[in-house]
Amino acid sequence: MADTPRPLPVVRAMIDALDRDLLQIMAKRMALVAEVAAYKRQHGLKIRDASRERELLRDRHEHAKELGLPSDEIESIFRLLMRSSRDHQAALRAEVPMDAASYTIAIIGGHGRIGRVMARLFGDLGHRLLLVDTDTTLRAEEAAAVADVVVVSVPIDVTDTVIRAVGPHVREDALLMDVTSVKEAPLHAMLEVTSASVVGTHPMFGPSVHTLQGQRVVICRGRGDAWADWVAQSFAARGLVITETNATQHDRAMSVVQVLTHFQTQVQGLTLSRLGLPLAETLPFTSPAYLLELYVAARHFAQDPALYGSIEMRNPRTADVTSAFGQSVHDVADILARGDQAAFSRLFEDVRLFFGDFTAEALEQSSFLIDRIVERA
Amino acid sequence: MADTPRPLPVVRAMIDALDRDLLQIMAKRMALVAEVAAYKRQHGLKIRDASRERELLRDRHEHAKELGLPSDEIESIFRLLMRSSRDHQAALRAEVPMDAASYTIAIIGGHGRIGRVMARLFGDLGHRLLLVDTDTTLRAEEAAAVADVVVVSVPIDVTDTVIRAVGPHVREDALLMDVTSVKEAPLHAMLEVTSASVVGTHPMFGPSVHTLQGQRVVICRGRGDAWADWVAQSFAARGLVITETNATQHDRAMSVVQVLTHFQTQVQGLTLSRLGLPLAETLPFTSPAYLLELYVAARHFAQDPALYGSIEMRNPRTADVTSAFGQSVHDVADILARGDQAAFSRLFEDVRLFFGDFTAEALEQSSFLIDRIVERA
Numbered sequence: 160m161a162d163t164p165r166p167l168p169v170v171r172a173m174i175d176a177l178d179r180d181l182l183q184i185m186a187k188r189m190a191l192v193a194e195v196a197a198y199k200r201q202h203g204l205k206i207r208d209a210s211r212e213r214e215l216l217r218d219r220h221e222h223a224k225e226l227g228l229p230s231d232e233i234e235s236i237f238r239l240l241m242r243s244s245r246d247h248q249a250a251l252r253a254e255v256p257m258d259a260a261s262y263t264i265a266i267i268g269g270h271g272r273i274g275r276v277m278a279r280l281f282g283d284l285g286h287r288l289l290l291v292d293t294d295t296t297l298r299a300e301e302a303a304a305v306a307d308v309v310v311v312s313v314p315i316d317v318t319d320t321v322i323r324a325v326g327p328h329v330r331e332d333a334l335l336m337d338v339t340s341v342k343e344a345p346l347h348a349m350l351e352v353t354s355a356s357v358v359g360t361h362p363m364f365g366p367s368v369h370t371l372q373g374q375r376v377v378i379c380r381g382r383g384d385a386w387a388d389w390v391a392q393s394f395a396a397r398g399l400v401i402t403e404t405n406a407t408q409h410d411r412a413m414s415v416v417q418v419l420t421h422f423q424t425q426v427q428g429l430t431l432s433r434l435g436l437p438l439a440e441t442l443p444f445t446s447p448a449y450l451l452e453l454y455v456a457a458r459h460f461a462q463d464p465a466l467y468g469s470i471e472m473r474n475p476r477t478a479d480v481t482s483a484f485g486q487s488v489h490d491v492a493d494i495l496a497r498g499d500q501a502a503f504s505r506l507f508e509d510v511r512l513f514f515g516d517f518t519a520e521a522l523e524q525s526s527f528l529i530d531r532i533v534e535r536a
Numbered sequence: 537m538a539d540t541p542r543p544l545p546v547v548r549a550m551i552d553a554l555d556r557d558l559l560q561i562m563a564k565r566m567a568l569v570a571e572v573a574a575y576k577r578q579h580g581l582k583i584r585d586a587s588r589e590r591e592l593l594r595d596r597h598e599h600a601k602e603l604g605l606p607s608d609e610i611e612s613i614f615r616l617l618m619r620s621s622r623d624h625q626a627a628l629r630a631e632v633p634m635d636a637a638s639y640t641i642a643i644i645g646g647h648g649r650i651g652r653v654m655a656r657l658f659g660d661l662g663h664r665l666l667l668v669d670t671d672t673t674l675r676a677e678e679a680a681a682v683a684d685v686v687v688v689s690v691p692i693d694v695t696d697t698v699i700r701a702v703g704p705h706v707r708e709d710a711l712l713m714d715v716t717s718v719k720e721a722p723l724h725a726m727l728e729v730t731s732a733s734v735v736g737t738h739p740m741f742g743p744s745v746h747t748l749q750g751q752r753v754v755i756c757r758g759r760g761d762a763w764a765d766w767v768a769q770s771f772a773a774r775g776l777v778i779t780e781t782n783a784t785q786h787d788r789a790m791s792v793v794q795v796l797t798h799f800q801t802q803v804q805g806l807t808l809s810r811l812g813l814p815l816a817e818t819l820p821f822t823s824p825a826y827l828l829e830l831y832v833a834a835r836h837f838a839q840d841p842a843l844y845g846s847i848e849m850r851n852p853r854t855a856d857v858t859s860a861f862g863q864s865v866h867d868v869a870d871i872l873a874r875g876d877q878a879a880f881s882r883l884f885e886d887v888r889l890f891f892g893d894f895t896a897e898a899l900e901q902s903s904f905l906i907d908r909i910v911e912r913a
Contacts, residue, residue, distance in 0.1 A: 164571045164572075164574040164575040164578065165571060165575070166575070167572065167575050167576075167579075167581075170568050170571045170572050170575065171572070171588070173568055174565060174568050174569075174572075175592075175595070177561050177564055177565045177568070178565075178592075178596060178614070179599065180561050181558060181561055181562070182596065182599050182600060182603055182605065182610070183603070184554050184557050184558050184561070185558070185600075185603075185605055185610070186603040186604065186605055187554055188551060188554045188555075189604070189605060191547050191550055191551050191554070192551075194541045194542060194547045195541075195544065195547050195548070195551075197541040198541040198542070198543070198544050198547065199544075201541065202544075204544075211548070215552075215555075218552070219555060219559065222556065222559050223559060223562075226559055226560070226562075226563040227563065227566070228559065228562055228563055228566060228620075229620045229623070229624075232616050232617075232619070232620045233559070233562070235616055236613050236616050236617070237555070239609050239612055239613050239616075240609075240613070242609070243605075243606045243609045246606070247606075363821065363822070363823040364823065364824070368903075368906065368907070370907070375821075375822065375823065377821060402820040402821060404820070404821075408817075409821070411813065412813070412817060412818050412820075412821040413821065414811075414813075415808065415811060415813050415818050415826075416818055416821045416822065416823060416826045417823070417826070419804075419807060419808070419811070420823075420825055420826045420829050421825075422868060422869075422872075423800060423803070423804050423807075423829070424825075425864075425868050425883070425887075426800070426861065426864045426865050426868055427796075427800050428887040428890070428891075429864040429867065429868060429883060429886075429887055430796065430800075430857075430860050430861045430864045431792065431796070431887075431890060432886055432887045432889075432890035433860055433863075433864065434791075434792060434796070434856075434857065434860055436788065436789070436791075436792050438890065438891065438892070438894055440785075440789060441789050441792050441793055442894075443779045443781070443789075444740065444752075444754060444779060444781075444786070444789040444790065444793045445740070445752065445793065446740040446741065446752065446793060446794070446797075447741070448797055448798075448801075448832065448836075449792075449793045449794070449797045451828070451832065451905075452797050452800070452832075453891075453894070453898060454898040454901050454902040454905065455825065455828065455829075455898075455902060456887075456891070456898075457891040457894055457895045457897075457898030457899070457902075458895075458898050458899055458902040459825075460884050460887045460888045460891060460895070461888065461891075461895045461898070461899060464877075464880055464881040464883075464884035465877065465881070467880075468877045468880040468881070469877075471872050472872055472875045472877070472880075477872055477873075478869075478872075478873060479811075480807075480811065481865070481868070481869035481872060481873075482869070483807050483810050483811055484803065484807045484865060484869075485862070485865045485866065485869065486810075487802075487803045487806040487807045487810065488803050488858070488861060488862045488865050489862065490806065491799065491802050491803055491806060491858070492799075492855075492858035492859070492861075492862065495799075495848050495849055495854055495855075495858060496854075496855060496858075498849045500841075500842065500845045500846075500849070503841055503844075503845040503849075504841040504842070504845070506802070506806060506841075507837050507841035509806075509809055510802075510805040510806055510808075510809045510833075510837045511837045511838065512809075513805070513808060513809035513815065514805075514815065514830075514833070514834040514837060514838075515815070517815055517819075517830070517834055518834045518835075518837070518838045520834075521830065521831040521832075521833075521834030521835050521838070522834070522835055522838060524831050524909070525831040525832060525834075525835040526745075528828075528831065528905055528909065529745065530745070530747070531904070531905060532901070532905065
């Protein structure tokens with residue numbers, strides 16, 4: 160470094176020029192990714208290649224170190240580039256077989272939030288869409304009668320009614336599928352009202368996600384493996400991660416994954432609103448953990464109470480979950496009131512055992528997320 | 537794209553070459569950042585320049601769009617580069633005045649987790665360190681007598697004892713400061729046992745953070761503005777974000793920021809461990825929100841129960857917080873048990889009002905974080 164550094168505007172202009180170069184190279188990189196997509200499609204290869212990803216990250220990490228660059232940050236940058244690259248490949252249909260058939264897909268509730276996601280997903284894969292909603296002249300029964308695939312994507316409260324209305328119109332060689340957050344009842348209803356193929360799905364993400372890459376979807380087979388395989392292949396081609404299970408296991412896991420998670424966020428938000436300390440008075444003191452909880456809670460309450468109400472009120476295990484939660488509140492509060500540090504430490508030990516090996520992953524991932532929170536706050 | 541794409545290994549080698557170019561440019565960029573640091577130090581400028589950052593992000597975002605690149609991902613990449621750049625400037629002492637005095641700083645508890653962070657921070661700024669801990673031959677009283685600044689960084693349970701032991705040895709022209717998570721009691725004790733300058737601080741981050749850039753620290757002035765200004769300047773020079781307040785306001789905010797946040801995580805973890813569903817059975821069904829809660833909980837229980845026990849047991853408002861939380865559990869559980877969707881929706885309305893304008897920020901930030909979770913899962 161010179162004793163008299165060049166003036167700030169000069170150096171900044173030089174940085175701007177370098178950043179243009181960075182962007183140009185990224186654009187060239189994206190053009191090459193398009194070639195990768197075409198190659199993978201021609202040769203029936205998957206978009207995601209774990210060993211290539213690992214090797215790429217290891218190599219960039221090492222080179223960053225050699226150049227004296229902060230290697231963790233650089234790794235994050237290449238993770239971002241890789242994800243954009245996968246999304247680009249998916250949009251170019253890299254995982255869609257060259258000879259894939261194009262189907263007519265009726266989406267009942269196609270103007271709703273998940274309905275629009277389904278429409279985009281199947282549209283991207285080159286299928287013809289028939290969107291039905293309360294404001295379309297096309298009626299559900301009409302669409303169901305001509306479609307190869309009928310997707311029921313309506314609020315959970317009317318799912319049963321809609322299934323029973325459209326089910327009898329689905330062609331025997333067609334597929335009836337749903338996207339409801341519970342799986343036992345809708346699958347049962349679908350199998351009852353049609354002899355067509357039946358698949359239950361649960362996309363575990365909301366309509367506000369930026370990309371479908373890596374988002375999770377649960378698939379429960381009802382009747383007919385050929386269509387179930389087609390559903391799995393279609394979701395995978397758009398970058399979704401698939402969990403196959405049966406309806407009972409799905410609904411039991413959701414009593415924790417959805418009911419407990421949402422319930423505690425609701426309790427947290429309600430408590431905050433009742434403590435009498437305005438939010439603005441606490442914001443100058445935010446720690447990353449507090450800010451994270453605030454983001455999660457505020458996001459939750461900005462969403463549709465009808466959706467969450469149904470999810471929690473319809474799960475048969477909700478009362479068990481809320482009662483276990485209440486007992487835990489009582490027990491932890493009691494330890495704190497007694498000032499019993501020994502009992503408090505035992506509690507930590509017990510829960511640590513429950514988390515087991517997952518803790519290592521949690522530490523790494525949460526450190527990364529805290530970094531991102533701090534960097535953007 | 538050609539009809540017959542080039543073979544995958546060829547295209548991948550071309551991508552590797554482009555990535556080398558990216559890394560080379562980033563290294564050149566970092567060298568320019570060093571010039572920026574030198575210029576800022578000579579001219580007494582701050583590291584952080586909000587208008588330059590805004591303009592840079594706007595410009596890169598726009599150029600990314602022009603090049604057909606995914607502009608949100610590209611913006612994330614430049615945010616990462618900017619933060620690395622700020623951290624590099626801080627390490628080069630960009631915000632430390634050219635004529636800054638070098639002091640002798642005694643850190644009581646210097647081998648502890650926060651003690652080591654303080655040692656690194658003051659060491660980076662060019663001061664001489666005297667580290668005292670239970671395993672050093674140097675005793676706290678000896679170090680306190682010769683130091684310009686005495687930092688008490690010991691477990692909360694012994695903070696009062698240590699303050700009363702070293703306080704009388706601190707020189708009248710020196711500074712006594714602490715880093716405890718509560719502020720009323722330690723400040724009171726420090727003002728009582730010494731007539732030297734006194735500053736209370738609370739670093740709102742743990743020792744595991746990757747960088748100090750943007751982390752928050754609370755400062756409560758006790759006695760002597762000159763030293764308090766020096767503390768604030770030193771923290772700012774290392775990239776910390778400073779909140780100045782008084783001890784009472786700090787402790788009240790912490791009843792929410794720390795006590796409520798940690799309490800609910802403890803209740804969540806305990807409930808999970810008691811529900812009888814092994815973690816592994818739920819992991820194939822993780823949504824981003826559930827995974828986020830799991831990361832936060834597993835991270836929490838991997839940490840020191842003595843630290844959290846003290847924070848929660850010593851806050852005078854803990855009983856109010858846990859009892860409000862228990863009441864909320866009861867109320868939400870009751871609404872769910874009754875299946876009262878109208879009451880559930882009113883609850884959402886109430887809490888939404890509490891979050892107010894913050895919701896917009898929360899939606900943006902949480903979407904970003906969910907993207908990062910999905911990208912790494």
